[in-house]
Amino acid sequence: MSITGAQIGAGDVTVIEARPVQVLGFCPGCGAEGRLRDHIIRELTDIPVAGHPTRLRVRVPRFVCEGAECLRKVFQAQLEAAEPGAKTTRRCRKWILARLAIDKMSVRAVAAALGLGWDLVNDLAVDSARSLIYDDPSHLDRVRILGVDEHYWKHVRGQGEENFATILVDLTPAIEGSGPARLLDVRAGRSAKVLTQWLDERSAAFRDQVQVVTMDGFTGYHSATKASLPEATPVMDPFHTVQLAGQKVTGCRQRLQQQILGHRGRKDDLLYRGRRTLLTRRSLLNQRGIDRLERLFNQREEHIALEVTYLAYQDIITAYSHPDRRIGKKLMTALIDKLRKRLPDGLEELAQLGRTLWRKRDQILAFFDHGGTSNGPVEAINGRLEHLRGIALGFRNFTHYVLRCLLHSGQLAARINAL
Numbered sequence: 001m002s003i004t005g006a007q008i009g010a011g012d013v014t015v016i017e018a019r020p021v022q023v024l025g026f027c028p029g030c031g032a033e034g035r036l037r038d039h040i041i042r043e044l045t046d047i048p049v050a051g052h053p054t055r056l057r058v059r060v061p062r063f064v065c066e067g068a069e070c071l072r073k074v075f076q077a078q079l080e081a082a083e084p085g086a087k088t089t090r091r092c093r094k095w096i097l098a099r100l101a102i103d104k105m106s107v108r109a110v111a112a113a114l115g116l117g118w119d120l121v122n123d124l125a126v127d128s129a130r131s132l133i134y135d136d137p138s139h140l141d142r143v144r145i146l147g148v149d150e151h152y153w154k155h156v157r158g159q160g161e162e163n164f165a166t167i168l169v170d171l172t173p174a175i176e177g178s179g180p181a182r183l184l185d186v187r188a189g190r191s192a193k194v195l196t197q198w199l200d201e202r203s204a205a206f207r208d209q210v211q212v213v214t215m216d217g218f219t220g221y222h223s224a225t226k227a228s229l230p231e232a233t234p235v236m237d238p239f240h241t242v243q244l245a246g247q248k249v250t251g252c253r254q255r256l257q258q259q260i261l262g263h264r265g266r267k268d269d270l271l272y273r274g275r276r277t278l279l280t281r282r283s284l285l286n287q288r289g290i291d292r293l294e295r296l297f298n299q300r301e302e303h304i305a306l307e308v309t310y311l312a313y314q315d316i317i318t319a320y321s322h323p324d325r326r327i328g329k330k331l332m333t334a335l336i337d338k339l340r341k342r343l344p345d346g347l348e349e350l351a352q353l354g355r356t357l358w359r360k361r362d363q364i365l366a367f368f369d370h371g372g373t374s375n376g377p378v379e380a381i382n383g384r385l386e387h388l389r390g391i392a393l394g395f396r397n398f399t400h401y402v403l404r405c406l407l408h409s410g411q412l413a414a415r416i417n418a419l
């Protein structure tokens with residue numbers, strides 16, 4: 001490209017006039033050499049120059065195809081600086097991704113620097129990020145352990161309709177201890193259909209190599225896995241089992257609160273004040289936390305229901321975190337068997353938990369056979385949580401949500417630098 005002129009346009013935009021140095025006039029339809037017809041001006045957004053948004057106005061030759069059989073009549077010369085049909089230069093797309101993924105700039109700031117709209121920049125970034133990750137044919141190599149998660153996101157922080165997305169994660173490196181979990185894809189919706197469709201779009205070789213699918217309790221994913229990957233073992237994600245048990249502890253606490261005190265939690269109620277301590281892993285509590293629980297459990301006789309539910313919750317955490325998977329499995333099996341028996345009245349939440357654990361026992365216990373090395377799974381869970389924290393915010397639209405997921409997956413920086 002050679003520059004033929006420059007001017008300051010409206011809105012502080014630097015307009016650079018240019019023409020391609022080397023013109024290839026071969027028809028993209030048939031490959032025949034075309035006859036020069038005229039020129040058009042193609043406008044491209046380029047990287048900002050000295051802090052000002054920049055537009056390239058390129059004088060592009062157009063040709064008439066003279067191939068007898070060809071359906072193309074007129075075609076433009078292709079530019080090296082931009083993909084056919086693109087509104088931005090190649091280096092500008094790279095610049096956008098680098099600002100977002102490496103410098104952690106917001107879409108708003110990047111859009112302002114380029115003099116473009118938010119939606120346009122967001123869509124451009126999602127497209128570039130996606131193709132950067134997904135066009136790499138080795139992207140899905142060696143996925144043995146596939147994690148499937150549902151996440152909800154909102155249009156606007158704190159309000160708006162809730163939507164669900166299905167997140168697909170490669171847990172293989174995390175479980176094998178060779179690296180962090182990798183985000184593979186994000187799809188709108190959370191039905192069996194979403195997962196089935198995604199699996200069916202993959203190659204047979206990919207489906208054959210997946211040995212384990214970890215998922216939460218949502219049965220849609222389970223049936224999709226059974227149908228599309230009959231050889232793979234479905235495994236309940238420990239994070240979801242622990243979360244479910246934690247919800248039962250909270251449910252029991254709130255029920256006692258209502259039954260005994262007749263009102264919702266107040267800040268001077270022991271039941272209310274213990275709400276977080278109850279959910280904390282026992283080995284992480286300090287003496288103050290232990291004393292607080294002691295006082296809470298001994299405060300009234302009725303609190304025994306809370307204590308029993310709490311102990312089951314802690315037993316689940318202990319089983320999962322046991323360094324010897326075989327012992328962990330024995331502990332979990334014993335707990336599931338124990339909760340399956342008829343429990344005394346007043347333990348509604350624990351009885352519910354027991355029924356769910358029994359129904360999902362194959363998936364829950366499979367974790368202990370496929371969980372890999374001793375600390376791998378714990379790291380995988382932590383990685384997942386970290387991943388969640390970044391994306392559990394409100395989002396304007398689904399493509400922005402996907403962009404955030406891709407940016408947070410940590411796979412982009414190395415690829416951008418390699419461009």
Ligand SMILES: [Zn+2]
Nearest residue numbers: 027030065070
């Ligand atoms: Zn042609």
